[in-house]
Amino acid sequence: MPPLPDLPVRAVLDELRAALDDRGAAVLVAPPGTGKTTLVPLALAGLDGSGPAPGGTVLVAEPRRVAARAAAARMSSLLGTEVGGPVGYRVRGDARTGPGTRVEVVTSGLLLRRLAGDPELAGVSTVVLDEVHERHLDADLLLTLLLDARDGLRPDLRLLATSATLDAARPAVLLGDDDRPAPVLEVAARSYDVAVAHVPPARAGRGGSERIENTVARTCVRALEHGSVLAFLPGVAEIGRTASALRELGPDADVLALHGRLPAAEQDAALLDGPRRRIVLATAVAESSLTVPGVRAVVDSGLVRVPHTDHRRGLSGLVTRRVSRAVATQRAGRAGREAPGVAYRCWPEGEVLADAPDPEIRTADLTALALDLAVWGTPDGSGLRWWDAPPPGPLAAGRTVLTALDAIDTRGAVTDRGRRISALGLHPRLARALLDGVAAGGDPREVAGIVAVLDDDTLAGPADDLTAALTRLRSGDAPGAGRWRGDRDRLTGALRRARASSSAYSSAVAASPTAAVSPGTSPGAGAHSGPAAAAPGRTRERAGRAAGAPGGELVALVTGLAYPERLARRRDAAAGVFLMTGGTAVEVPPGPLRDAEWLAVAVADRRPGQTHGRVRLAATTDAATALRAAAPLRVTGSEAVWSDGDVRARTVDRLGAIVLSEKPDRSPDPGAVRDALVAGLRAEGTGLLRWSAGAVSLRERSGFLHRVLGAPWPDVSEEALLDSAADPAGWLAGPLAAARRRSDLAGVDAGPALRRHVAASAGGLAGRIDELAPERLTVPTGSRIALDYSGAAPALPVKVQEVFGWTGSPAVADGRVPVVLHLLSPAGRPTAVTADLDSFWDNAYPQVRAELRGRYPKHAWPEDPRTATPGRGTGRRR
DSSP states (O other): OOOOOOOGGGGGHHHHHHHHHHHSEEEEEOOTTSSTTTHHHHHHTTTTSSOOOOSSEEEEEESSHHHHHHHHHHHHHHHTOOTTSSEEEEETTEEEOOTTOOEEEEEHHHHHHHHHHOTTOTTEEEEEETTGGGOOHHHHHHHHHHHHHHHHTOTTOEEEEEESSOOTHHHHHHHOBTTBOOOEEEOOOOOOOEEEEEOOOOBOGGGOBOOHHHHHHHHHHHHGGGSEEEEEOSSHHHHHHHHHHHHHHOOSSEEEEEOTTSOHHHHHHHTSOOSSOEEEEEOGGGSSSOOOTTEEEEEEOSEEEEEEEETTTTEEEEEEEEOOHHHHHHHHHGGGSSSOEEEEESSOTTOOOOSSOOOGGGTSOOHHHHHHHHHHTOTTOTTSOOSSOOOHHHHHHHHHHHHHTTSBOTTSOBOHHHHHHHHTTSOHHHHHHHHHHHHTTOOHHHHHHHHHHHHOGGGGTTOSBHHHHHHHHHHTOSTTHHHHHHHHHHHHHHHHHHHHTOTTHHHHHHTSOOOOOOTTSOTTOOOOOOSOSSOHHHHHHHHHHHHTSTTSHHHHHHHHHHOGGGEEEEEETTTTEEEETTSOEEEOOSSGGGGOSEEEEEEEEOOTTOSSEEEEEEEEEOHHHHHHHTGGGEEEEEEEEEETTEEEEEEEEEETTEEEEEEEOSSOOHHHHHHHHHHHHHHHOGGGSBOOHHHHHHHHHHHHHHHHHOTTSOOOSHHHHHHHHHSTTSTTHHHHHHOOSHHHHHTOBHHHHHHHHHHHHHGGGGGGHHHHSOSEEEOTTSOEEEOBOSSSSOEEEEEGGGGTTOOSOOEETTTTEEOEEEEEOTTSOEEEEESOHHHIIIIIHHHHHHHHHHHOTTSOOOSOTTTSOOOSSOOOOO
């Protein structure tokens, strides 16, 4: 065995082994380039020549496939062996291991599947969780389940969490025992200086900025003076556009892409140094775990793509965001791995960044996590140790989806169907589409090919027509055809194994209950509508014809089975706007898709600030296929809704939010009408009612007393009155019971209803409202002037002459609140505002007197207003 490199982590290997032997767990914080991903697993498996190691395999969990393969290749190279010997790897669709494999590198997701089938991890001595700081959903769940397995089944299982940048306190507590945190070991990096420069996008025409791809491309050309360049971009599409921009600039360098969905050979090419300078365009896969040799400069777009669920609109997917400060620091450090380097940041200097990225568990769709928990036997996740516990709402939504898929029962326990769905290694709704698409009569390879594109929409390329994209993939003309065939065959094999796992599979699927997720239950939530909604023979005949004809019904049927809430019907042909069954309106780009009446939408997103979502990938279909795919979303019955400013009572046939047909309902349910009226009040406010001046005054005075005195005076704010109106026994109970339409609301006098509401809430105090908050106040002239309670404090607009003789400001609410006097000139114009009349007479009045006596000489302006006689007219009194 060749000598292993003298990397910084070697200084702590003995201490690390001792910590694991003594405590069974540890945390290792070591920057990139220190050997934590390569030397540590070899040492823990006894492959570094340092002596015997515990029997059993060392599993290394990496967050990404490319990192897993690269780590196994690097460790094998250090040992002078082939991958699949002492060191191997296992990722989705690819594995190289052998009987003598001691270190096996796997992805976090794949280890989750293995843990579900073998909670004891038989034959495994140590699990290394690499790059735990990235907080991917699979990695967080894996840590939680490994802790539970160690507590209950494998107390001898050793766990090591490693990270390049991490606040180790929290994982140390999680991995600890008996109130003692696990040992934390830190390794200093042999790092080189990295200079940082900011190169924000240049200004473009009409006040805009150049595209980030163009900024990155021109900066890459500039950065070549330092050597090879590693550029970070948010996604595959941006990598393609940047590569095109670089071809136009013609740099003297090889341009390579690096992302998780490239074929293995292309990933390897990006990770090998060459005779020429290189520009490697990478996604976040190159942030950690990987070393890209020869890099002397980093160009950081400052953007990252992360999972996000829009619960309100029913859309889920990836969104592009600004990187955190921790990620920006880690990206910049890639320029200083082998020599001094420079990092170019494509955003303005001084821009404020978040400290660290949000954990995926806070923003992602949790349906798959909910299924993993059910398979583990803890559907609600209680009793487990979490870094961050899953949010209750999204977790409950995921469980609702799984119940609809018949993956869990009403108690939350996993069903046989749920275990088959879990074993497929897909998102539950894609697994449902695979199982039920075949059960509906589709050819397994055809269905698997469709699901492969739904699982990885980059296979479709730039196309927005899913059917056309599949045709090109089948012909071999599309760039991703080879990868698509591999994924299709992998899914076909997984389906075959899932079906073979139960001899009763076909009858179980055919008999599975019809269920669905109501629109809005969970964005990204798949719904189970059974293998077919039409007659079985007819469905199998149709789907069978579609299977043999690319572009047939099968593409739309399988897509609809996966995303029933995204089946869409054209609403505005000119604008290309479609309405999805989940209730979200989406725009379709110009082209053949716009001409369709119905679409099965595979990918849709929404840009910030836009009213509608945007369709990125879809298949044309018809009403019959839509109804088969989402049959449980179909509801026929009477309803009353507030629409276009009035109550509409009708009998409707709808598919989710899409109305298929309707007719007026002459005898609507009174409760439904009342709910529609309440919806109208919420939409347009209580101004729909008739408010007399007395009613407005009562509301303002009651609101004032609620603010000042609190209970039992009721809250009569707009929101409070709307909430009360929704209560069948609320303040509008009687008027709403008699109302049928908008005009009935306009005839409701709000005053009596509000008076009853105040009396019911305030009880005996209601009779004191005129005492505590009088409508009018008597001033020294005897005039009774209306008080204004609409502001923060009661106000009295009154002419200065009428308050001569008052020595102090009046007060209301049992003297607790002084009245604010809006003092007016003889012409009624504002002169002064005061809540302290005594102070006004002493300080402000002399100036007011001097200004007004010249304008209004016929009026009295006494020097001592406290003793002067008040008056309404022009009589000059002293």
